Amino acid sequence: MTDSQSTFRHLSETAQQINETRSTNAKISLCAKYFKGLNSDKELQLAARFLGEGAFSSISGKLATIGSRTYSTCAAEFCEIDYEKVFKPCKTALGSASEAIEKLMHNIEAAREKCEPGKLMLQEIESIYQEIYQVSSRADKQRILRRAWKQMTPLEIKFFIRIMTRGSLRIGFETKSVVSALAKAFGKNMDDVRYVHMITGSIGKTALLCKNNNLDEANFKLFHPLSFMLASPIESCTVENVDQYIAEEKFDGMRAQAHISGQQVKLYSRDLNDITHSFPEIVRFFLKKDLPDVVFDGEICVYKDDEILPFQLLQKRMGRKNPGKKILKKFPVLFISYDLLFHDTNPIFEHSLTQRRQLLEQLSNKHELPITNQFTVQDHDHVDELFKRALAHGNEGLMLKKADSTYEYGQRRKSWLKVKKPGGTLDTVMMYAHAGSGKRGGYYSDFTLGIRVAEDERYEEEFIPIGKAYGGYTDEAMKRLNKRIKDLTVEKYGPTLGLIPEIVIELEFDDIQVNKRTKANYSLRLPRFKTIRWDLDPKDADTLKDVEQMYQQKIDRERLKQRENPSFHFPK
Template sequence: MQYRELTEVYTDVAATSATTEKEILLADCFSRVHDETSLLPTVVRLVRGRVFARWEAAEIGVSTAGAASAINKATGVDSEQIETWWREEGDLGDAAAYAVDDRVQRTLTTTPLTVTRVYETLREVASYEGSGSQQKQIDEIAGLISDASPLTARYIVRTITGAMRLGVGEGIVRNSLARAFLDMSDDAADAVQRAIDLTNDVAVVAQRVAEQGRPGLDDVDLELFRPIKPMLAKQAESIQTAVDELAADLEAIGDTNNTESSPRKAVLVEFKYDGIRAKIHRNGDDIRVYTRRLSDVTTQFPDVVSAAREHIDAEQYIIEAELVGYDPQHDNDGPVTFQTLAQRIQRTEDIAATAESIPVTAHVFDLLALDGESLLEDELEMRLRRLNSIITTESVSQTELEPDPTIESTSSRSTLMTGTNNTESLSSLRRAQYNWVTTHTAATEFYDTALAAGHEGVMVKNPARPYQPGSRVGYQRKVKPMMEPLDLVVTRAKWSEGRKSDFLGRPYLACRTADDDFVEVGRMHTGFSDEQLATFTERVEPLIERVDGREAILTPTVVLEVEYEEIQTSSTYDSGYALRFPRLKQIRHDCDPSQADSLERVERLYEQQSVDES
């Protein structure tokens, strides 16, 4: 298949804003590709602007500056002109198209630009390492652009920069596959989604559904060393609200089970740790550790591997845990900040020394597979019983871990189940601390215990529900305190991706200095509804001073009221501080930049936070 044919499909898809029309266009493309060649997995990935599956530890790795250099080398167009087009259009792909159309140098011979060639070249570029690797990347990409038309050059560069601007998200690809190879019922789309959740590779799912239909999807299950996305929880307004909502859900399940026994009443309340969420996979002697972003961090956490080998009595499993860092120089059990712990992921050298200075405890809290059997469909209570049966660490008493709906006090159990850390055993594995509660009093007491121990808060879970990968499910809640919101000024924003690619989002946030300048304190990644995103874009587009690739530098005018979880020191932002997980509360139409919060207030809140935690 010629790459030109695929980019023509891109053009048609980008030209319509109607979701159904996008799905039909892609379904037709997928059907034709499958009928003609074995390119379907490749095409499905490229439509999403990717050449690697989510779980693959690789990315193209070419900066926008590198891509711009490749355009210059391939076309001979002056770098300043390319920069001008890029700034005017806000899209380096468009600049590439203009440069190819206006090229001042042409090769005497060209090599056909096929889908396979583009895909394999970009995957190969990602593998270049060491001295001269950046120049090799530029040379390879320039080779593709030299053989490209303006249209194909546009999408080669957009794939490299990760900005396809097609308005195609995972949901559209899912429905397109269902349209192409199934009956497109809601059930069919759900079957495709389930397979995507369990593989994290839409290319594998496409191949299965095309060749085997629905049975091929139904056969998809967990695989060792192929990580899946974690099950996510919704934020609760309070611990009382969380308990009430989960208890109601639990009772509703009991009422519909048609059993003679009365519905269970107790819900699970569990410490919410501020660490690295991880899945530990084991098959015999091979143990690997993956983050929630599906990255393999086994090399960075040899101590977790050793702790799992020593304290989990099973040869095959997938266990979920939170890796929490501690300071071995202090006698107390308080965790280090996430910012400190993140050094362990970033470090590729002196790993043993880093592990010694920042040891971790793996607080295990779920079991997804055991001895070759997937447990995703099992109730949480059953998964936890089996998890408890294979943990051998002495800090857990098996008799204490049996659910007891009558328990309404955690004071006698908290000391027993709190993970400890000492210099004799710098890293360890523990069962996450938890309790079964039926009253607000018990839940609130446990929540206060978690906060007093220096943790984020608690999770509240329905014990009768299965595991749902990659979803913010209605049967889990997270409860943690929020700090006072801040009114902050937007200094920069980026164009979004997928169906929202025409909108500016992901704003950088700044506070006022004493001399009425602005310094940044973070960047908001999520939190806009579709309506808010449209309103925000309308407000900030007239404020664009210049464009740098996909980023717009703005006149600091728009003020957002922002919630966040904590304030950390940071060298990333010029304020010296960074908000952790900032999210939009509201757009302050009634507020101008002179009324935004000051750096002094940010510093005061940081200091108060430190006092509260001590």
């Protein structure tokens, strides 16, 4: 093996090659070959972590806390360009700060002159991330970034940022694919590797257990987040064998796990981050209950005056460290459990839902814990009746779960189904088109959509972005779009095209959320194409004031009180 295979440059080039490869199996083969080429355990551990987790292991509790503005202004200074006039327009057009930084570093002479790319090893990258973790001031973080970037190629800088911020690498290759690559590289059964990753919580540790034939040594430990079981969206009328399912209301809250042992309680979000500090009253509640060692899967909801209130109000609690008395009183929260993953000394993922539910009900009755109400489904009419009641409560819809299903961690299959009503639709205009990857490589298949602000005194533009959509259209529609996009292109930023805003898209979404980091101050949850409105003019697009009105209407809507056919019960 040559030293170059252990460099961060080689990892970055492999990641880029994976991004440019269309077939999922081919992506996995590329990654497997890369893993096999790494000689030392340490290199393999770091490579798997960087590709599958981020700068630090998920179970370490560490984050390289560095904001987009910190590394973006640092990049603008490094390139000797104006942040407001040059960097921000490039970022907006490309839809990605890291993508913009890569393009600028590659094309601006001032940046190229500062860089003398070396052969930074994976261990050296780990040390840089550790340095960033240990400092707190923006100046110190930027000093470390400037020193590191001088030793990197633009491609390395892009992936260095993406790994550092623990977001997606945006190469069409998420953690489950890294798991598949490890199985392929070391000749292991993929389900066995996936199970070991789930119970250890560490992709780096999983990689070493694979390589050294020690998968059977993996043990589950409390206080590392487990991969959540996911539900497949479906229309209620298409459910087959409906009598095999139980139903629960789908709460308008935040999915979370609660890990409890003695006097220690930890809460984890769906993206596996520790959110304990944001919800001290939940911690206090569980500490009073004298529970055995358990892991609950459930939902954190704002609950006040006998109502589950909108998710938008829960956002006011998220991310706050040590929320004050005023916030706690105004937005009180409740953890409502609907599954049990660990009990006493044993993981129970392989038990059926019915068996897990029996244990959960016993705990609820003994320790007075709020848990969901479950309903045995009779027929499709019964599903519709339960669905309407869920909406009346202000909840998102209905969950259908097979009574005999095991806990399929990290999977989205048909054992759990979610029946939801779209949060709404907006007529938007296409502002930017982004080149696709995977099976849609070669087409512009990802789009930034905007709303109209031409008559809004707060803005000078005609349209501002409101969301990105990646699907919801047919291949035939995509081809027609791409043909029209060529005629409307006015700017090109690498893989992104700036367009004359003439194509109108009716966009469907699950919810509207406040997002102060965007120009609109709002973002859409799960936006997708409903239809391409070739018949509409851009002047027919919805406005920011329409978005604001829709948001407020959801906040203000009346909700059925929980004492009337409740969606959960709370033994007292």
